[in-house]
Amino acid sequence: MKTLLTLFAGIMCQISIAQSIWVDEIVSFNQGLNNDGQVVSPLRSNPLRAIGQAQSSDTPTSEENTNFVSLGFGGEIVLKFSDPVKNIEGNDIILYETTFNNPNCKRYPEKVQVFVSQDNCNWYYVGEACQDEQFDLGEMNWVQYIKIIDVSPHGNFESLGVCDGYDIDGVEGIQKENNPTPTTLIGGSAQKVMYYTPGIRKNGTPITQARTNPLNALGIPQGTEVINFVSLGFGGQLALKFDFVVFNEEGDDIKITETSYGNPLCSNYPEKALIEVSMDGDYWTFLGEACMDSYIEMGQIKYFQYVRFSDRSPFSQFSSSADGYDVDGVMSLHYCNNQSRVEFDDVITANDDIDVSLSPNPFNEEVLINKTELSNVEIYDYVGKIVKSIKGVTGKIETKDLPNGIYYIKVISKQNTTLHKMFKK
Numbered sequence: 001m002k003t004l005l006t007l008f009a010g011i012m013c014q015i016s017i018a019q020s021i022w023v024d025e026i027v028s029f030n031q032g033l034n035n036d037g038q039v040v041s042p043l044r045s046n047p048l049r050a051i052g053q054a055q056s057s058d059t060p061t062s063e064e065n066t067n068f069v070s071l072g073f074g075g076e077i078v079l080k081f082s083d084p085v086k087n088i089e090g091n092d093i094i095l096y097e098t099t100f101n102n103p104n105c106k107r108y109p110e111k112v113q114v115f116v117s118q119d120n121c122n123w124y125y126v127g128e129a130c131q132d133e134q135f136d137l138g139e140m141n142w143v144q145y146i147k148i149i150d151v152s153p154h155g156n157f158e159s160l161g162v163c164d165g166y167d168i169d170g171v172e173g174i175q176k177e178n179n180p181t182p183t184t185l186i187g188g189s190a191q192k193v194m195y196y197t198p199g200i201r202k203n204g205t206p207i208t209q210a211r212t213n214p215l216n217a218l219g220i221p222q223g224t225e226v227i228n229f230v231s232l233g234f235g236g237q238l239a240l241k242f243d244f245v246v247f248n249e250e251g252d253d254i255k256i257t258e259t260s261y262g263n264p265l266c267s268n269y270p271e272k273a274l275i276e277v278s279m280d281g282d283y284w285t286f287l288g289e290a291c292m293d294s295y296i297e298m299g300q301i302k303y304f305q306y307v308r309f310s311d312r313s314p315f316s317q318f319s320s321s322a323d324g325y326d327v328d329g330v331m332s333l334h335y336c337n338n339q340s341r342v343e344f345d346d347v348i349t350a351n352d353d354i355d356v357s358l359s360p361n362p363f364n365e366e367v368l369i370n371k372t373e374l375s376n377v378e379i380y381d382y383v384g385k386i387v388k389s390i391k392g393v394t395g396k397i398e399t400k401d402l403p404n405g406i407y408y409i410k411v412i413s414k415q416n417t418t419l420h421k422m423f424k425k
């Protein structure tokens with residue numbers, strides 16, 4: 001009986017191991033340096049030691065028997081799992097790091113920031129690790145790539161001799177996703193409003209209600225002279241969040257689209273805002289000042305997920321009805337998408353004299369339409385891909401099957417065709 005129990009336990013152990021998914025491919029590796037500015041030892045520089053099952057040993061070994069790869073300070077690596085990793089209840093990924101003799105993180109703070117992706121293109125931030133750590137996939141339903149960037153603080157290692165940053169032994173996915181479907185998260189433009197604190201018009205009165213919907217700053221900017229923007233007001237502030245992380249690449253990194261009727265020059269109509277970015281929404285870094293439409297380069301910032309606008313329009317240079325900087329939207333200039341981007345220039349907004357209206361906005365399970373005659377309806381996602389087509393609609397449009405996000409709803413009747421920017425949440 002004992003022999004059978006032992007055999008059964010061994011089989012169960014093998015099944016448990018077989019269910020794990022380990023990284024099995026090096027996508028890219030950009031190693032940093034030691035804390036003394038020298039290159040990392042060649043024996044600790046083989047990225048292949050990050051793939052496969054982790055040894056999970058912090059016992060010192062000879063250099064020849066090293067079973068990890070050192071990122072070096074500021075280094076990064078991108079790895080691919082053998083199969084998609086499923087988002088299950090609780091943590092989904094385990095990162096194994098090697099620090100000999102198990103000192104605590106306070107004494108030996110080898111740290112990384114960790115990002116995951118389905119396509120090695122749009123990256124979702126899951127958190128920071130100090131030595132071994134586990135991560136939940138958050139809003140991602142599955143992932144197959146992981147990006148690990150060393151953020152070990154140089155100053156904490158000065159008294160410890162030569163150090164080479166975070167050491168990766170292996171990365172484990174807890175459960176395989178057998179039916180991967182694309183995420184509903186959206187790349188390329190800001191998708192969430194974190195907060196909006198409107199200022200005032202120059203005459204001291206509140207901003208017109210039609211111009212105070214912060215949702216108008218989300219998604220692809222329209223770049224038209226209608227009310228598809230939100231006004232900050234003099235001294236106002238707006239914070240937005242991208243679904244995916246925006247990384248610093250060569251050249252300008254983001255484009256901010258602002259609305260000023262008649263396209264005046266900044267010199268004679270200086271609507272201005274300070275632009276800040278953040279990874280966590282708490283600690284902000286100033287990037288520069290935008291005047292009307294602006295292209296912004298991230299400078300020394302490597303990546304961010306939040307962007308904040310603070311109106312700094314010079315009060316004395318505007319008429320009494322002016323309401324400061326008007327945010328139409330903000331786009332990443334480096335985002336990738338397999339679908340072509342579509343600009344919508346004829347979107348119906350609050351100040352258009354059209355007899356077609358859709359409500360509520362934002363919507364949930366249905367959109368009400370005020371037309372009594374039969375109409376055809378086409379619904380497009382944020383990049384212009386048609387996701388739903390309905391013939392003979394009157395009264396309401398069923399939207400239960402649509403995931404949350406930004407949509408353009410086209411209503412086609414005998415009299416006219418209108419296009420409406422709508423939000424589902």
